Amino acid sequence: MxxxxxxxxxxxxxxxxxxxxxxxxxxxxxxxxxxxxxxxxxxxxxxxxxxxxxxxxxxxxxxxxxxxxxxxxxxxxxxxxxxxxxxxxxxxxxxxxxxxxxxxxxxxxxxxxxxxxxxxxxxxxxxxxxxxxxxxxxxxxxxxxxxxxxxxxxxxxxxxxxxxxxxxxxxxxxxxDVERRLWDKFVLLATLAGITSMMRASVGDILATPSGERLIRLLLAECESVARAQGWTPSPEFPELLSILFVRGSALKASMLRDIERGGRTEGEHILGDMLARARRARLETPALEIAATHLRAYEASRASGGTNFA
The missing domain is CATH 3.40.50.720 (NAD(P)-binding Rossmann-like Domain)
Structure with missing residues (x-):
């Protein structure tokens, strides 16, 4: 082959x-x-x-x-x-x-x-x-x-x-059941990329704040609601995948944040923008997701105009 x-x-x-x-x-x-x-x-x-x-x-x-x-x-x-x-x-x-x-x-x-x-x-x-x-x-x-x-x-x-x-x-x-596995990762990644990019911090640093875990769970719940509206049911492995979002002291950050830190292009529209578009088509209220997507759009607009790269 x-x-x-x-x-x-x-x-x-x-x-x-x-x-x-x-x-x-x-x-x-x-x-x-x-x-x-x-x-x-x-x-x-x-x-x-x-x-x-x-x-x-x-x-x-x-x-x-x-x-x-x-x-x-x-x-x-x-x-x-x-x-x-x-x-x-x-x-x-x-x-x-x-x-x-x-x-x-x-x-x-x-x-x-x-x-x-x-x-x-x-x-x-x-x-x-x-x-x-x-x-x-x-x-x-x-x-x-x-x-x-x-x-x-x-x-x-x-x-x-x-x-x-x-x-x-x-x-x-x-x-x-690869479609279900694609949704598993889509939900996880939208949450990880959204929260670490917004906060400019690793999972561990976010969890070290008083509201960090609550905000991660809020964004996660919104992404899950979008996926369920598309007919998704989590795979048996999904809870294990999610565990990386709640590890105290973790240095984990989304590659999207690394892109921002170096002033590069991101996949914000492909991930967060698409998740938000699906939420709107399903008539779901997802304020945390909207903030995360808008944050990435603002970064890309600033980058395109030659302004600050937010790093």
Whole structure:
């Protein structure tokens, strides 16, 4: 099975690297500068589960792409449309496309661009970052992938992907309820990103304040109400996922806050904006969610106008 991974950053670099470690036929599609760095220094991963420096195949020219069996997308939501055009040569009728983006808004856009492809659902659970020196740094031991066919059916490529990851430290699971798992993470991430970005603080620092836990639970309840209005029922694993929101002393913060701290673009509209839009369509009152989404919109407006970056 030939696998193309769009991006070799925190998510693509880590989970793609583990596939390379297992001997899979993997190619990374990256920007030219990243391709040169991978050629010169290898794909470097620092992880509590084992450091790696791997020889990785990488291309940056769209004209070099031919059809792949499986394409894994790990780009940021705001780069999605451009990225889909760039990798069009890799997607043939029947090609499997596994996006590891957060939320739901991207799925319809991928299906619209590649109507003859098979678009799966995927959830990545990991805390990692791409450092300035090009190293993928993995924090903690959680490194889980959940994927599946959106209607719950079988697929040989996903079965093969699960088997490859079984030879690595990645906990990868091919599930028959991936839509529910996507909602699990959407609720969790909207809460985590919303609260840590608004407060400019880690979970532990927020919980150290008198009102911190109450405000986290308020935003969580609103996000859960939106999901339930869409027909979601939590998976059995959902309570365990939520536990990260209430760990005293935790240094955890959403990657969205890290984006703000460096003055970069965020996925605020893709996550909080989309959750708020769904709340409004369902005629739900979600004031905390509205504040969180407006906060990110104000940050993006200021950033676009050249004003303060709020960092």
């Amino acid at each position: 030939r696998v193309l991974i769009l991006g070799a950053g925190a998510v693509g670099g880590y989970f793609g690297g583990r596939l390379v470690e297992a001997g899979a036929d993997v190619t990374f599609f990256v920007r030219e500068a990243r391709s040169r760095l991978l050629a010169e220094r290898g794909l470097r991963i620092e992880s509590p589960l084992g450091d790696m420096n791997l020889a990785a195949k990488a291309v940056f020219d769209p004209k070099a792409l031919t059809a792949f069996d499986l394409v894994i997308l790990t780009c940021k939501a705001y780069d999605l449309d451009e990225s889909l055009e760039t990798i069009a040569g890799a997607v043939a009728p029947g090609t499997g496309v596994l996006p590891l983006l957060n939320g739901f808004a991207h799925l319809d856009r991928i299906e619209a661009r590649f109507p003859e492809a098979k678009v799966f659902g995927g959830v990545a659970q990991i805390s990692a970052t791409l450092a300035e020196d090009g190293v993928v740094r993995h924090f903690g031991e959680r490194n889980r992938l959940i994927f599946g066919v959106r209607d719950g059916g079988p697929d040989e490529r996903l079965t093969a992907l699960e088997a490859i990851y079984a030879r690595t430290s990645v906990a990868a699971t091919f599930v028959d």
